[in-house]
Amino acid sequence: MRILRSLVIGGLCIFPSALIGLTIWYLLGSSFDNSSISVITTCNLIPLGGVCIGFWISWKNGEAYALSSGEDQHETQ
Numbered sequence: 001m002r003i004l005r006s007l008v009i010g011g012l013c014i015f016p017s018a019l020i021g022l023t024i025w026y027l028l029g030s031s032f033d034n035s036s037i038s039v040i041t042t043c044n045l046i047p048l049g050g051v052c053i054g055f056w057i058s059w060k061n062g063e064a065y066a067l068s069s070g071e072d073q074h075e076t077q
Contacts, residue, residue, distance in 0.1 A: 002062045010055030017050020 025031075025042035033039060 002059070002067075005062050006055050006058040009058035010051050013050045013054025014047055017047045017054075020050070021046035 021042045024046065025039065028038045028042065031039055
């Protein structure tokens with residue numbers, strides 16, 4: 001469940017990070033040269049980084065969904 005949740009949230013992070021990349025690309029002058037470092041960074045690395053960060057954050061926060069060995073689920077009285 002934890003991996004599925006992390007993949008879904010990480011995948012959904014493509015939309016805000018793509019909008020951020022598009023905005024930065026527009027502010028940098030809207031170059032259409034695909035070999036330009038500004039195009040590579042804003043159109044590829046920013047969305048990819050957003051997906052990776054979204055996956056990492058959801059993985060860290062999803063410990064409640066992680067499988068455990070069962071030892072910590074039983075309380076000793």
